[in-house]
């Protein structure tokens with residue numbers, strides 16, 4: 001039934017005008033730490049850029065050339081739910097090198113930095129790269145081993161590059177989701193044209209508000 005004691009619309013204007021620190025109306029609470037995991041070139045760094053700039057790749061002037069993330073890159077990203085309800089979440093996003101077999105990898109050798117107080121792990125693969133989906137098994141296993149277990153972890157599976165043709169059987173994605181019960185959500189996005197990004201942002205903001 002509708003709840004007439006609360007009229008959220010009335011506070012919408014004040015919410016949009018305030019900064020993220022304002023707890024009014026349960027908009028933004030603390031900062032949530034997120035680890036972005038996945039093979040090289042699936043679009044981890046790009047996703048952070050797109051969330052931060054609020055524009056898909058094709059609408060930005062930055063070049064699309066690939067720069068390998070050497071070790072780790074940490075960004076604070078404010079995500080606003082589209083549709084302008086003023087709901088907002090602040091996320092500390094940890095973007096790590098895609099190659100797990102480097103002599104020093106932040107997940108193994110600096111696991112507190114990468115994984116300490118992480119609540120959400122984005123497991124990213126690219127639609128045109130079957131191997132990147134298969135590689136996620138290794139990421140999950142290393143993350144589970146290195147995580148100290150103090151904060152509950154959940155995985156979010158993300159297929160990026162949905163603008164490109166998918167070169168794998170959709171059944172493999174389903175199989176991954178079924179075999180990994182810690183995976184609580186799945187999104188298909190394109191950092192290139194922005195498809196699915198709004199949905200993912202809404203999920204993030206909603207999730208941050210529920211904490």
Ligand SMILES: Nc1nc2c(ncn2[C@@H]2O[C@H](COP(=O)(O)OP(=O)(O)O)[C@@H](O)[C@H]2O)c(=O)[nH]1
Pocket residue numbers: 038039040041042043044045046047057064065066067068069098160161162163164189190191192193
């Ligand atoms: N077609 C397409 N290319 C993308 C998309 N997202 C990222 N890229 C490109 O993929 C390459 C690798 O991206 P990057 O973010 O560096 O990958 P990372 O190694 O996982 O951090 C870059 O050239 C990006 O421009 C996408 O959604 N579609």
Ligand SMILES: [Mg+2]
Pocket residue numbers: 044045046067068069095096
């Ligand atoms: Mg990168």
